[in-house]
Amino acid sequence: MTEMLRVIGADVERADARDKVTGRARYTVDEAMPGMLHAKVLRSPRAHARIVAIDASEAREMPGVHAVLTGPDLDDGTMMPVYGYFIKDQPIVATDKVRYEGDMIAAVAAVDEASANAALRKIRVEYEDLPSVPTIEAALADDAAELFETEPMGIVPPYGAGSAGRLRPRRNVCYEYCYRTGDPAAFEEADHVFEDTFRFSRMHHMHLEPFVCVAHWKDGGEIEVVTSSQNPFPLRKELCRIFKVPENRITVRVPYVGGGFGAKNNCKTEPIAVLLSRMTGRPVRFCLTMEENFLTNTQHAAILKVRTGVKADGTLIARQSEVLLDSGAYSDASPLVSEKAGYRMPGPYRYKHIDSVCQCVMTNTAPAGPYRGFGGTQATWASDSQVDMIARRLGIDPLEMRLKNMIDLGEPFVPGESGCDSDLAEGLDLVAREAGYFEPRKPNRGVGLGLGFKDGGGVNKPAQARVKVSTFGDIHLSCGTVEIGQGARTALAQVVAEILAAPLDRVAYLPLDTRYIPFDQGTNASSGISVMGQAVQRAAQSVRDQVLQMAAEELGTTPDALRLDNWTVIHGNEAKPLAPIIMGRYGGTGFEFTGEGFHKQPNDHHAPLETKSVFWEIGWAAVDLSVDRETGQIAIHKLVVSGDAGRAIHKLVCRGQDEGAALMGLGQALFERMIYDGTRLVNGEALTYRVPLAEDLPETFIAITQEQGHGPGPFGAKGMGEGAMLPIAPAIANAIEDAVGVRITELPITPERVLAALEAQADGTT
């Protein structure tokens, strides 16, 4: 690229930096409204039980209590008191049954949290226990207890090309995604067919700001909700549906969000807070504890069975996969996660035939939902591990095996898809070289590669943005992308500043308020720069074009003879300030130019997902590690991770995204799991839930931001922030096999599991 860029790629201060380091940044937890009450909920101690009776009369009389909400309150005909992304199966509070330990049974609004908690202790619930299903296997058993005895509203048929329609042949399956390409007969061309099964553990998002909102059902029927949410507009739509209040009478405002990683989607705390506000006429704050966060949303544990046909020379022929996701007690986003997990199972390789099935299995555990990687983490764990295993089984170098089968730049991985927008080989060579892949190994030391791959930007996702610029060149940027720590404010403002040739500090990123801000489907799927970025770019271009057109008319020339520079218009050797020109045309009180921008991938009913993917998020990793044969401990000497930003709008933010994703991947690979004793979560709090600590950092940790330049976003950018998470776990498992010849197929890779594998190896049982 030969164009001169002023702000893009420059080392500018993050737009949120001063707010955050001074403590001035306001989060939802900081929100206070006059007369505000505080909500707390009673949670089920039973995993699966019918509620026989509930008595809240004593709680209602407790000091400071303004309202107590229980199941019967939902039945007043004014609402549809269940929610869920697709399947509306989760009640605001339990009605007939509880379905997991932690399920919400009753809520209290009181003058403070202590009073609310005191009242909760006075609520008497009589249960009739039911058999429970704590795991995927238990839930699928022929005689398994069913979480839902009748179908909840909103059950949708599976979709996707080649859908096998296998929905609900099994108990407790709430959704199934299938797709197929080519002819199953392709397996007959294979010299070998390998079948392996992988297990993926359940993780928690560990967002530091809890689930929290303040809701106010105002006199007159308007609802205002301030909430820590990644997708305010879909939340508004869901509240509209639940409470039968028009969308333009509901305001959702989102200040800074203190982390989400996927968890802060759809309804979480909001319906209870809104309903308690309706009952009390007061604003109600509902803030969960860290322990409650663990009971509210999690990543899907999974069992992934992969069957791959391959030629003797390593050419991949066909891949069949069956993925079972543990959805927990309510469907949440499981259907969409299952589609993405299923779709991504082949990895970025050429096959003659793909047959992918992914089922969502309900269990009596905490609900699972979106999580950074969105099904791609599970898929990559299985897919990329197995490619490496096959290479070793065939005696082929795993790098060579990948290079032989990887799709090329521009090549679609399935027919109808958009072409791959990264050169996979370039990145793989980069990380392999950096990690010493090509150098001789020492004993018990190995180098493993990982290649993560996900379609990015979200399915069918439209984005709108607005830029308005005042008489003096002060810029207002309106868009629905939530600043959740990812640097969206900075990067999107840089795009605007670049196009309008303005200093970055002239751009104000407006607070998110659904009344005013253009609609957006949500801050997810790494869509900030790849989807919203395109809308923002067009909005800024529209303003630029309007300003140049106006200036051309006033100066008696054509727009192409002019360009902008810091709110002057450059005409030949002259720089004319714009403010006087604007006031000459529009009057002394001035004007504002407004540009709207829109982006949506075109629908394509022939593509497996109905729309071509916006971009491809690739994560490359290479790990150099040693295995202690005595203890099973892993020592990571060097972790090299790389993403392709296409164009790095802000290099430091991009590197931070890759580093953060890689560390989350490291946690997933080695440490993190929600441990259940039957249906009871035993490590659901920050002290015992093991995340990577500073001492767990690899001896050398390198994150390389590639800028291959092929992204669809502004200036060649594409999405960041999820890709680098994907390849970490398989790269580590691959390195372990490289080091000591054993294969770990279950996460996390604990010393116990490594030791067990080494013992089995010694016993000759593997």
Add this chain to the structure above:
Amino acid sequence: MTEMLRVIGADVERADARDKVTGRARYTVDEAMPGMLHAKVLRSPRAHARIVAIDASEAREMPGVHAVLTGPDLDDGTMMPVYGYFIKDQPIVATDKVRYEGDMIAAVAAVDEASANAALRKIRVEYEDLPSVPTIEAALADDAAELFETEPMGIVPPYGAGSAGRLRPRRNVCYEYCYRTGDPAAFEEADHVFEDTFRFSRMHHMHLEPFVCVAHWKDGGEIEVVTSSQNPFPLRKELCRIFKVPENRITVRVPYVGGGFGAKNNCKTEPIAVLLSRMTGRPVRFCLTMEENFLTNTQHAAILKVRTGVKADGTLIARQSEVLLDSGAYSDASPLVSEKAGYRMPGPYRYKHIDSVCQCVMTNTAPAGPYRGFGGTQATWASDSQVDMIARRLGIDPLEMRLKNMIDLGEPFVPGESGCDSDLAEGLDLVAREAGYFEPRKPNRGVGLGLGFKDGGGVNKPAQARVKVSTFGDIHLSCGTVEIGQGARTALAQVVAEILAAPLDRVAYLPLDTRYIPFDQGTNASSGISVMGQAVQRAAQSVRDQVLQMAAEELGTTPDALRLDNWTVIHGNEAKPLAPIIMGRYGGTGFEFTGEGFHKQPNDHHAPLETKSVFWEIGWAAVDLSVDRETGQIAIHKLVVSGDAGRAIHKLVCRGQDEGAALMGLGQALFERMIYDGTRLVNGEALTYRVPLAEDLPETFIAITQEQGHGPGPFGAKGMGEGAMLPIAPAIANAIEDAVGVRITELPITPERVLAALEAQADGTT
């Protein structure tokens, strides 16, 4: 018009009705922020004096006081502490001089108003009195004291075609407007030349909600102002200029406004509140008393000299006029009012030559600014009185005289102007007939006609609006028109509902916030429906077109085969709900369609005002009254007033506007005046300032809303609300001459003045 309308013209509930009758409506006076302080100001007891010294040290030590602001604080280099529409002559608080009794000298921010007032009493000011000029005549005297010894910043040259450049030949003239058409030699064609002088008294707006704002200069440098203002965007621009804070770091929010009538423009309470907030770090509320309102903004008193040449048959030939406006101590909007007063002096008649001059004269009295009618009231008082006088002098029926000279529908009153968009004769015949003009007179009883005329919609005024519609058809209307009691929310929402074929209650009119709402120059000049209405109409049409285009693509047809009906799309005999179509295209989380609308009259550098007028606001009146020869009392038997709404979007609101304007005109004609004893206002409060009471209502009071259908606004609408004020005073004066043969040329027409005229008549001195 044959089109079927659903909402336009329908008897729908006002959008603000429930809020206002339940007391739920929030005004700026209701605004409270945590930690808010209260401001009060010390006002000058001297009319014109130099400030020798000011000592606020004792005040600063008073309990509850957080800050005291005096002139020296303005001199810290961080601001340009003077304001004004064009000429920046009014300091935030007095610096070197005070210029009227009531001028602001110091301000205190304290925990409550009582503490602030107590502190004010401790401020010691030492004055050196200067000679003062209480009236226009005194101010123009050759040896008059000058309010400004050096030219304030922002003095602008007069503009307008034929500008004579007579600026400042006289002392204390801050601005002069001139225009001329044709050849002065035309006077030589006249058989008679009549010269008359009229006097117009100073009035106050009497808005029930006082001047009030709450300002918060936040940590980090952002400014938020909630204010009772008619033009939030120009206010933002002025605050930006004063405080050197970018426009996108200043938020101006305007809730319901409790009346303005022109007064609530530009800076009033805001600079002091903002500065005190900067000094204290706390939000500051500054709310004036009714008495202070009188000292803050007023209508211009005027002396109007008119010289008109006319043929013996009553054909008007030429008119020369000189208008002197009493601007008070600061220029405020005087320059623009002078332009409008001067421009409108000819009235809606054909002349071969017009020569109009209007000067703004500074006096040591309260500043004058915009007022309903905006110079048109002064102009019509003189212009329409004199036409009637000339008719009677020539023995021609005043109605005939008008009909002979009035411009026709479509005819411009001066070259380069837009054509008249009302049939003047139609309206004049209507009111004359209704008031019994054609019937024989009883003794001492007369019928007078009045014809008001003003260019409407504002000079050079651009308007932008935005309509966005959610998945379920809930509509958000964003526009900068302030709901000030005129019914803008209702009428503009009706336009949107009509175009989108939606029930009116689906439209939400969004609260005004300058960050989000499209730019608007202000709620004035009856521009709500005539200018903003066109922008709103286009925004709604844009949404409609987008929705039909989308539906056509999804249904495999063309947009012209479809129409909307209550968020279904009608295709032949089928009605298809839009929400499922939208979710099919954009995903289950839905979408919002956004339409932007813009309107601005094209610039025309040949027109006297550089832009053609948007529309013509006409007020017709006929008055049937008796004069009590013994007391001078006027008894109005019938007042018929009429405006032309073009198309009445909401008939009751239109009638309310005409009734309200006519009553304000009645006050002006008979009662209202701010009485000065030298430079001291003696009736500046609600009890002694005489407005029309219920008992002053005419025996019969009829307001007729014409719908002539020629307006430029949506569905043929045009502006309302000022026109019916204009003809009342001349109609009454004309009726008095018709009744008893005396001519009153000075407002208000008090019994004393009538009696004096009758006595002079009896003495043969008239």
